[in-house]
Amino acid sequence: PRYKADALKGYHQLFQMALALPLPQGSSSFNFYIKQQAELGAILALTDQKDFDAALELARTADVPRAKMYDFILARGASHWPVQRGLELVRECVQADGSYPYSGAIRLAQAAKDDPITQRALLRGIYQAAASQTDLIAFGLTGGFDALTGGHELAPDLDGELETALTALITRVGKDPRHINARSTSGLLGLLQSIAPDRAAELKASYPELVVV
Numbered sequence: 001p002r003y004k005a006d007a008l009k010g011y012h013q014l015f016q017m018a019l020a021l022p023l024p025q026g027s028s029s030f031n032f033y034i035k036q037q038a039e040l041g042a043i044l045a046l047t048d049q050k051d052f053d054a055a056l057e058l059a060r061t062a063d064v065p066r067a068k069m070y071d072f073i074l075a076r077g078a079s080h081w082p083v084q085r086g087l088e089l090v091r092e093c094v095q096a097d098g099s100y101p102y103s104g105a106i107r108l109a110q111a112a113k114d115d116p117i118t119q120r121a122l123l124r125g126i127y128q129a130a131a132s133q134t135d136l137i138a139f140g141l142t143g144g145f146d147a148l149t150g151g152h153e154l155a156p157d158l159d160g161e162l163e164t165a166l167t168a169l170i171t172r173v174g175k176d177p178r179h180i181n182a183r184s185t186s187g188l189l190g191l192l193q194s195i196a197p198d199r200a201a202e203l204k205a206s207y208p209e210l211v212v213v
Contacts, residue, residue: 012042023064067138070089071103071143078110087122103146131168133169136181137180170185171206174207
């Protein structure tokens with residue numbers, strides 16, 4: 001707190017140092033993890049200090065998937081920008097590298113109670129992204145499972161679109177022999193059960209290994 005300006009400058013330097021590291025091949029390598037966490041750490045520090053504009057400026061130059069960075073910027077700064085601006089930033093993240101900031105998007109949707117048009121645009125974006133999500137680990141790490149549950153609570157009238165997203169996700173996990181995120185996916189089966197019992201029954205019969213009591 002005493003040397004805040006110096007500290008913030010240091011986080012900017014940390015980000016630039018991480019950015020200067022060569023980008024390793026393969027997102028599972030340890031060097032990629034170190035680079036990713038260093039860039040994210042600088043973003044976290046700036047958002048801790050509510051320096052959201054500076055954090056966004058850095059995130060726009062990141063050379064690793066940006067969804068987690070935008071997650072923290074949007075979730076912590078939900079009241080910093082108008083909701084419509086938040087929606088634009090969600091789309092900006094997707095256009096940059098294809099990653100989707102689920103946690104940030106659902107926080108924005110929750111904050112948009114007085115703007116139902118933007119709120120539904122955010123929820124539809126979440127559902128569409130989830131329906132086409134192939135990296136289920138990233139989906140979990142960026143709050144995808146909670147975003148789907150939160151969407152149902154905010155707008156039950158969009159449950160038809162939620163059903164489409166849930167069906168696609170559950171089917172994708174069920175067909176994957178590794179059953180990544182099987183336990184979390186079983187929670188989605190429970191959500192599907194509450195909005196489309198017949199469809200849930202079909203998927204439970206097709207993928208019994210995803211059914212967790």
